[in-house]
Each structure stands twice: as C-alpha cells, then as structure tokens.
Amino acid sequence: MKTKLFALALAGALSTSGAMAATYSFGGTGPLDADGGAVNTVGDVLDMIAVDNDSSVRYDDYMSDGSDSYWAVTGSGGSSSTMIIELAGFAGSNEFGVYNRQAPHERVELFAGADSAGDQAHLSIKADGSVHVNFSDTGVDFGSNAFGFYLDSSASVGGGIWYSDSSMNVDGKDHMAAYQGDDSEVVEVGGNAAGLWTDNEFVLAFEDLNCNTGCDGDMTDFMVMVESVNPVSTPGSLALLGLGLGLLGATARRKAKRA
Numbered sequence: 001m002k003t004k005l006f007a008l009a010l011a012g013a014l015s016t017s018g019a020m021a022a023t024y025s026f027g028g029t030g031p032l033d034a035d036g037g038a039v040n041t042v043g044d045v046l047d048m049i050a051v052d053n054d055s056s057v058r059y060d061d062y063m064s065d066g067s068d069s070y071w072a073v074t075g076s077g078g079s080s081s082t083m084i085i086e087l088a089g090f091a092g093s094n095e096f097g098v099y100n101r102q103a104p105h106e107r108v109e110l111f112a113g114a115d116s117a118g119d120q121a122h123l124s125i126k127a128d129g130s131v132h133v134n135f136s137d138t139g140v141d142f143g144s145n146a147f148g149f150y151l152d153s154s155a156s157v158g159g160g161i162w163y164s165d166s167s168m169n170v171d172g173k174d175h176m177a178a179y180q181g182d183d184s185e186v187v188e189v190g191g192n193a194a195g196l197w198t199d200n201e202f203v204l205a206f207e208d209l210n211c212n213t214g215c216d217g218d219m220t221d222f223m224v225m226v227e228s229v230n231p232v233s234t235p236g237s238l239a240l241l242g243l244g245l246g247l248l249g250a251t252a253r254r255k256a257k258r259a
C-alpha cells in the first residue's frame with residue numbers, strides 16, 4: 001500500500017455535524033522522521049511537519065464523521081496546494097481532487113499520479129460556479145460553492161473512489177479523517193517557510209483500499225493540508241436541525257395553549 005502526504009492550500013468554508021464511528025488503526029510503514037524513527041502513523045506525520053517535531057494536534061483529534069463531508073471556498077477566492085511527501089505504491093495512478101456536492105460525478109483533479117513532492121496546484125471557484133485549477137477554467141461548473149474531497153485509487157486492485165462524504169463510499173466506511181489547526185502549532189510544509197497552523201487549515205488523511213475486501217485503516221495513504229477552509233453542513237444535519245426547531249416550536253405552542 002502506498003502512503004502519501006501532501007500540503008494543500010485551497011480556499012473554503014465548512015460547519016459541523018455527525019459522529020464518527022470509525023475503527024482506524026492509524027498505522028502503516030513509512031520513511032524516517034526527524035528523530036530517526038519510522039513514520040508509520042498519522043501521529044508521526046503530524047509530528048514530522050511540526051517544527052518542534054511534537055505536534056499538539058494528536059492522531060485521535062480528528063473531526064467527527066459528517067462534520068468533514070463538505071467544504072466551501074472562503075472570501076479569499078482560492079489558494080495554492082503543495083505536495084510535501086509521497087510514498088508510492090499506488091502513486092502512479094492515484095488522483096486527488098474535489099467534487100460537486102450537488103452532482104458528485106462531476107470531479108476536478110488537483111493532483112495526478114505523475115505529481116510528486118513539491119508540486120503545487122491552485123484551486124478557485126468563481127461566482128458563476130466555474131472551477132479553476134492553476135488559474136485556468138477546467139470547464140466544470142459546480143452548482144454552488146460547496147464541494148467535497150475525493151481520492152481515486154480505482155486504477156489499483158482493491159482501490160476505489162473514496163469521498164469525504166462517507167455515505168457515498170461503496171463499502172460504507174469513512175475513508176477520510178480531518179484534523180484542524182489550533183492556532184498554536186508552528187509547522188513547515190513542503191520546504192516552505194514555517195508558519196502557524198491556524199484553525200482555518202486542516203490536514204486530511206485518507207485510506208485508499210476497500211474495507212470490505214481488506215484495508216488496514218491506517219489513514220496515512222494520502223494526506224494533505226488544506227488552507228483557508230471551513231466545513232459546511234450536510235443536508236442530513238440541516239434536516240435534523242429543521243426537525244429540532246419544528247419540535248421546539250410545537251412544544252412552545254402547546255405550552256402557550258395550556259397557559
């Protein structure tokens with residue numbers, strides 16, 4: 001199995017909902033970290049990008065499933081993405097990018113198998129919905145500013161297309177864990193100058209194999225840092241919110257009548 005780590009600066013906005021019921025092992029094999037040990041867990045990767053080699057964001061600090069399903073571009077309008085490390089098993093064929101929340105089959109690739117550590121990309125979504133990568137119109141238009149992330153490992157045996165919305169995955173499993181910055185961590189990504197890992201930056205960690213046929217759940221197969229993004233509510237959470245507000249209103253009306 002291949003392991004990838006990327007640093008990605010995108011642009012976006014997002015909210016929270018849902019609860020993660022994942023059983024990740026967060027293990028694997030990898031290169032040597034700054035202390036000479038093997039980089040074989042998400043925690044190792046987080047420590048590796050921390051300037052002091054000891055990240056304050058721990059491997060089990062991932063967001064709940066559902067709260068990381070969809071994202072949206074913030075007022076910055078777009079940002080660059082930088083691949084910082086790649087361990088290739090499936091690297092020659094895997095693709096990473098974003099998909100249209102309203103039409104998930106509409107996908108826009110940000111990194112392809114030929115890309116390697118240090119490569120950069122720039123994503124922006126215009127007011128008319130047109131999606132631009134590296135300042136060029138991709139010809140794909142999203143129905144709104146909201147999008148999801150995907151990893152496509154379907155060219156490899158045991159792989160598939162894995163969406164940030166776990167309800168869309170063929171094995172029914174959550175294949176992406178998201179880690180939010182805490183405004184206290186200084187990180188260095190892809191040879192760029194060190195900077196603060198702010199709370200509008202997230203590390204996304206993917207599992208690339210079908211868990212019905214044999215995945216290890218290590219979540220280190222593909223990792224990116226996304227910048228200037230926040231979550232947006234899923235349709236299910238909005239429906240639940242509306243139901244809750246409706247129940248509160250009905251209860252208030254009943255109490256008013258009894259009074």
